[in-house]
Amino acid sequence: MFDFSETETQAMIRDSARSFAEQVLAPRAAELDRTGGFPDKSLSQAAQLGLLGVNVPERLGGVEAGVIAYSHVVIELAKACASTTVAVCVSNMVAEVICSFGTVEQQQEHVPKLCAGAYKVGGFALSEPGAGSDPSSMRTRARPTDHGWVIDGSKLWITSGSDAGLFVVWARTSDGPGTHGITAFLVRGDAPGLRRGKPEHKMGLCGSTTTPLELSDVEVGRDALLGQVDKGFRVAMMALDGGRIGVASQALGVGLAAVESARRYALDRRQFGAPIANFQAIQWMLADSAAELEAARLLILRAAWLKENSRAFTREASMAKLFASERACRACDRAIQIHGGYGYTREFPVERYFRDARVAMIYEGTSEIQRMVIAREVARRFQRAGAS
Numbered sequence: 523m524f525d526f527s528e529t530e531t532q533a534m535i536r537d538s539a540r541s542f543a544e545q546v547l548a549p550r551a552a553e554l555d556r557t558g559g560f561p562d563k564s565l566s567q568a569a570q571l572g573l574l575g576v577n578v579p580e581r582l583g584g585v586e587a588g589v590i591a592y593s594h595v596v597i598e599l600a601k602a603c604a605s606t607t608v609a610v611c612v613s614n615m616v617a618e619v620i621c622s623f624g625t626v627e628q629q630q631e632h633v634p635k636l637c638a639g640a641y642k643v644g645g646f647a648l649s650e651p652g653a654g655s656d657p658s659s660m661r662t663r664a665r666p667t668d669h670g671w672v673i674d675g676s677k678l679w680i681t682s683g684s685d686a687g688l689f690v691v692w693a694r695t696s697d698g699p700g701t702h703g704i705t706a707f708l709v710r711g712d713a714p715g716l717r718r719g720k721p722e723h724k725m726g727l728c729g730s731t732t733t734p735l736e737l738s739d740v741e742v743g744r745d746a747l748l749g750q751v752d753k754g755f756r757v758a759m760m761a762l763d764g765g766r767i768g769v770a771s772q773a774l775g776v777g778l779a780a781v782e783s784a785r786r787y788a789l790d791r792r793q794f795g796a797p798i799a800n801f802q803a804i805q806w807m808l809a810d811s812a813a814e815l816e817a818a819r820l821l822i823l824r825a826a827w828l829k830e831n832s833r834a835f836t837r838e839a840s841m842a843k844l845f846a847s848e849r850a851c852r853a854c855d856r857a858i859q860i861h862g863g864y865g866y867t868r869e870f871p872v873e874r875y876f877r878d879a880r881v882a883m884i885y886e887g888t889s890e891i892q893r894m895v896i897a898r899e900v901a902r903r904f905q906r907a908g909a910s
Contacts, residue, residue, distance in 0.1 A: 524824055531591060542568065576591055577589055594771075620633050647735055655888060660704060672742075683718055684733050693707065695752055708746045718733050726876075767829065776854065776882075777815050
């Protein structure tokens with residue numbers, strides 16, 4: 523059913539991403555983690571290689587390489603620098619959302635700029651101080667005017683919030699039950715009334731800015747409406763389904779980097795007169811991590827293949843995100859253990875891998891949310907099978 527054989531296009535863009543990651547991102551990763559900030563230069567170079575529009579049509583400035591190629595790209599970038607990778611992922615997600623739900627005019631106006639880095643990157647403004655996993659609690663409001671809309675509210679945990687030139691912002695447009703009444707809007711980063719808060723001090727992904735946004739009487743035109751009024755929750759959920767493939771791929775990349783670092787260390791480190799790689803306890807840790815991450819890769823490829831072939835992939839994306847994020851964290855933990863005391867210092871990168879991997883179990887839907895999604899989808903399939 524699934525065909526994961528690599529195409530020439532997929533191999534080409536994967537190799538391009540790998541070269542960029544090894545030559546550009548990896549040498550900057552430790553310093554970026556130490557100093558923080560926003561990786562302007564790296565993202566500009568990524569845009570020049572087409573990495574901000576991997577699954578975007580060529581007519582809109584993208585590479586149109588497909589979802590599997592996008593996953594390959596994210597894995598390669600995350601091996602080198604997860605902080606830069608998360609900005610790449612979110613910007614790709616914003617471009618894809620506009621391609622899927624935007625008007626022709628919106629696509630032509632915004633998507634080429636996202637792919638070329640003219641907006642630096644895109645931002646995804648859904649979460650709020652009181653509305654994380656539960657978007658029905660959203661309080662940001664958009665009210666209609668003679669010329670468009672006025673948006674007021676607060677957003678939280680916005681990746682690249684310090685520098686993104688275009689945001690997809692969700693706001694309530696009516697008081698319907700649950701998530702009905704939520705609408706999506708395109709808001710430029712320089713819109714009057716949009717204020718970017720101070721970046722959060724995070725455990726990991728320190729080279730990726732995560733900020734609150736304040737929207738105070740932000741006026742946007744009618745052309746800012748993305749999709750249909752009161753039906754923006756569907757936009758968010760479709761974006762998150764695809765985003766979970768990206769997060770899973772990012773987690774896998776970090777986990778693979780940790781295993782490779784542990785492998786090299788185990789071959790070099792000698793105790794009791796032999797490399798510690800000769801000891802069964804070390805071998806089993808490496809073997810378990812390698813097997814689990816390979817299983818994660820296959821789950822990711824399955825979800826990516828389904829999306830690329832316009833098949834339902836919600837359950838598969840959640841499975842991939844859940845499994846890859848949790849196994850990547852486990853692989854990073856084992857890598858620290860293999861390094862011993864050195865793994866707990868910044869002399870080796872495994873402590874950064876551990877810190878960077880941990881958030882994958884939280885954002886784009888926590889592990890608990892993924893289990894809820896998977897259980898719901900499993901129940902629906904059983905119901906359909908019973909009905910037939």
